[in-house]
Amino acid sequence: MEQYKSSEARIEEIKYLLANKNLDELPDLLNRTNPVDIVECIEDLSAEEALVLFRLLKKEDAVEVFAELDQSDKEKLQEGLNEDEFKDLLEDLNFDDMIDTLEEMPATMVQEILKTSDSETRDLVNEYLQFPEDSAGTLMTTEFVEVTADMTVAETLAMLEEVGKDKVTVYTCYVTDGTHKLLGYVSLRMIVTREPDTKISELMYEDVIYVYTTDDQEDVAHTFQKYGFTALPVVDNTNRLVGIITVDDIMWIIEQEDTEDFQRIAGTTPEEEDYSRMTPWQLAKNRIPWLMFLMISGAFTSTILRRYEDVIQTVIALNMFIPMLTGSGGNAGSQASTLVIRAMATHDIEPRDWAKVVIKEITVGLICGVALGAVAFLKCYFFDKVAMNVALVVALTILAIVVLAKAIGALLPIVAEKLGADPAIMASPLITTIVDSLGLIVYFNIAQAILPGLGI
């Protein structure tokens, strides 16, 4: 896409001008560059260069750029800015961006900054800092337009002209009674096409969908996706309107939540930091616990193999199919678990559907198992040239393992959800380990039942 190329070229040009201390052309170039691209540029710069660049930005761009920076880049700038500059910057940030910045700072520094703020701001900040992590309260902004039901269209438009420029959106106005209780909403589009003396109460939609300050951001994102809104009102536990959340913040949450699910499915500790910015040590730290846990629990398979050592010694041909059998079980199980985890994340299925899902997966397992078993039989008998009854043991085991893996793969994420754990931790690696052990037991038992001379 052209704008990618051009934005990359522009970033390179900015870096080139900075490196050559050619500061005359920079302000104009920065002016023509989207703040998001300037953020990308700052990520690559040294603390000194970043500061030079930052001070060349127009005030409104500087505020937007700072809000979008990662914590480590914010700190890079913060160290270079003097106290007054930083305080000015904080005050110009949207309220939610200011809170985000304060949240990451040491408490003593926050208190230092708040000392000079007015008491209203101080109270509001302290209230915000107490919302649960990743809740709607931490996402919302207080810069929304609130109108009361008894206002007229003319009064509303006059108010918008006065306060509109400090609000994150003027396209939806939220209607409350005198005590901030949420009654409905009106869109700017509805207002501008009506007579000036029409009352807001006559225009407003009352069927308003809202979220609570304590709702988890994942549920908020789901509400946005479901209804396709560009903004949602946030109320406290007494249904008073306290903020709004806008769709641009939510797109980022959706990406982050999906990334977390990918990380959990991969068996690593979720991390908000981008992959490209993490050191090998951080990456290893997030991965070792699961690898270790899985290696140690995988030792069950050693115990099982040792227990059936005499079976293997008697029919050595059985041994060579073990990786194929456990591999197929693992694959079948992770197909089921990943699809079920995703279906729960998108609210396509709910935990209460567990019986339906398990029955469906067992049916799928039977279909897949018969197909795989048939091919495995032919392959073992004609290609590996083992005895027909050994081929039969392998085929029956494939069928049993696939059905078992599908059922376990479907059930575990649902159980995790019901227990209040994240279903994604029940993904492929753990299921593979469980299915490996069960699969081996099934294999040797079928072998003992079918093959002569293995005696039970």
Place this chain on the structure above:
Amino acid sequence: MEQYKSSEARIEEIKYLLANKNLDELPDLLNRTNPVDIVECIEDLSAEEALVLFRLLKKEDAVEVFAELDQSDKEKLQEGLNEDEFKDLLEDLNFDDMIDTLEEMPATMVQEILKTSDSETRDLVNEYLQFPEDSAGTLMTTEFVEVTADMTVAETLAMLEEVGKDKVTVYTCYVTDGTHKLLGYVSLRMIVTREPDTKISELMYEDVIYVYTTDDQEDVAHTFQKYGFTALPVVDNTNRLVGIITVDDIMWIIEQEDTEDFQRIAGTTPEEEDYSRMTPWQLAKNRIPWLMFLMISGAFTSTILRRYEDVIQTVIALNMFIPMLTGSGGNAGSQASTLVIRAMATHDIEPRDWAKVVIKEITVGLICGVALGAVAFLKCYFFDKVAMNVALVVALTILAIVVLAKAIGALLPIVAEKLGADPAIMASPLITTIVDSLGLIVYFNIAQAILPGLGI
């Protein structure tokens, strides 16, 4: 969240009233229900009940509900509606929704419907139907506000009052020259606060970010996420403005693209249909090809095990660690591949970074491998009570397998991307199979090098 509960209760109430043929109270209840919830309701109804419900909807709600329905539910209604009803409905749909509906219909039926349309619509529809699948062209709508640079604020507002209600958004107006060439954009917010005789050319932002009709929807979604827009203009290859895409359609694309990545990582054919609506046969059909491919390629491991049969016979203790070793390799590899796949999907890393990523993963592999190897040594020696040199073989193999798995896990998705394939197909199952085979070869070679009497 309360609105979930209340929307579910409302859906149940609608179904109850329908089942009891109590049609007097329904219109009012439907009026107070969000169309998205009515869609959920229709999904659960029989064709007859769905039709009764659909005919009770206000026209504007009916249009919105129809646009949101799945293909199978659309067909459910379509069969019951007479030809005129259906044509009226199609005409009232937003242009992009109409195209979506037509795309899924048999070509003969589309021609039948277009016969009575005016030639302008017919040409436009035929043009739309030719855009590549999943391109920006198929997502865009033509109901946007276009103004020319020489118009004044007053003229723009007058135009908005006249045509505004048929446009998907009036909050951003796109500025073109006389030949529809895109010059910039203005927001309604900027317009309403300016003098009536101000020229649009004085107000407009020229630094406009746009996409091409042929751009893939995944790239479009990425542009939305990166810049946080609520709408993006779409231009043809001569830079003429032909449509816009709005954020509500993109939220759905993001969910769908992420779901596809989850499905591919799980080793199943991607499917647009929701999990809950697929039959076991469909699910099995999407899963069997991969399971079969992996089972057959997993047969390499049988060949390798057979080749080293004498090694196993000589030191039978080696055999019992095989599942643990291959399991750890598979886990280590899928951690790397899943994280790399996700980082490429979010454009955190690009294929040109391949060397950096592989070096990083090898470093991570060394750290993880040393930690796992040390624990494996202790476990084998003290817990499984094998000879010290056997424990050493296992520990060294773990280290080698983990490093190998990380490198392959990082490299394969990047190679896939460079070859123009989807990186997600290079995920866990395929990597597991490759790592299993390589791991076994490494294991037996290390054993032959260290253990006496195995002779190379």
